[in-house]
Amino acid sequence: MDGNSPAWVRGVSRVAVLTGAGISTDSGIPDYRGPSGVWTRDPELAEIFTRKRFVADPGVRRRYWRHIGGLYRADVQPNAAHRALAELEASGTAVRILTQNVDGLHQRAGSSPRKVLELHGTLATARCLRCGATEPTPQVLERVAAGADDPPCLKCGGTLQPAVVMFGQFLDSQVLSLAQNIARHSQLFLAVGTSLTVEPAAGLCAAAVECGATLVIVNRDPTPYDELATEIVREPIGTALPRICAALRSAAA
Template identity: 40%
Template sequence: MDDLEQLAKLIERSNQIVVFTGAGISTESGIPDFRSPGGLWEKNRPIDFSEYMASEDARREAWRRKFAMDEVMGNAKPNKGHEAIARLYELGKLNCVITQNIDGLHQQSGIPEEDVIELHGNTTYAKCLDCHERMSLDEVREIFQPEETLPICQKCGGIVKTATISFGQPMPIREMQRAEMEAIESDLFLAIGSSLVVYPAADIPVIAAQHGAKLIIINREPTQVDPIATLVLNKEIGETLDLVTKL
């Protein structure tokens, strides 16, 4: 039995599957990997959350970068990998998706928003940092351009930011707690397209394995968690998931 057949059998026999995704699944949709050598964070130093809060200049630079990035990310669509995961959800095999990605492509693929646990937030909308009122990017763009006027919350006057988790910003407690619970209750845990080096998110697959789940890692490169995995596939993600879910 080859690796793909083995994975297909594991999926078939499992009832509590949880998927964990990282940047590797979205690069196949044309979205750059921020952290890799030559990536955007190497060319542009990330703006720390404390700097964003303290400096209007930092906030303006953050919004400039955001709208420049939208020219790259704005046309991204779910790929074969996202669609294969959505098929597992439709079949009732998949409890939820835990993701480090901020692009909203799992939701676009058909998985309901409430079953996508976003550990690092979402870049497709903005929100007030005080009252959490949601704001569309079109609204922000209309305010910001062309004179770079900073958006403020229309409800409470608070600072508005993309709904992502920045460097120095606390991880979302509710999402982290739910991710850990889902990992503990899973019987098969698929870690897909993640280098598994960004903590605390990278602890989630380990927690699943420690509580008895079979851990599958699908990533182009080896990870430090490979030794505790049931199965490791160093393959292209979209093609691999598409084949496995159709076996």
């Protein structure tokens, strides 16, 4: 995208944005599949995100809790890309965010919580797999820091799992249905910082295009959906997305 606003920003009042790990790397949260991603550097670490292994192996749970503790560091804050989407919403454009991330940074940046659909759940809450009791994850992590490296449910002693979708689990059917509906009714569908290799979330791109939306992909690496895109932006998300959002605001003014 050059310095002039592209034609696809004109006349857009409904924007759906699918975001992946790449949008949060400027906040200090590493992605998973990139050249320096968590799983690229340590392929075995992907096993701790598998539901079957998590449930069966206390050692996997201990490693999992240590890993996600990094997402709650004091220095993890929303970055320019998160803020740009919140500002676009505040300007009056109908923006719906469909995020594969579980870090809550979109909401912390100012996006309306009801307009952020967390496809893969949230790290904010942990749920007991036995009795269903919930506990705020930061509170669980305080117990981890105090020495409870496999923290049990406070009510029944069962296994706690953050309220995220792990490998081997299905997305919530109601959440997926709503996401598909949002994609199909969008005029512009932005896929930002996602490898588009995890289904069914990645398939939202095709659902949007099939219903007439313009697909724009903002990602460092090629994706399986590039051929459907009107434009592919390879530059850093922290500069590309604020410029796209500014162009949308300007075109709507």
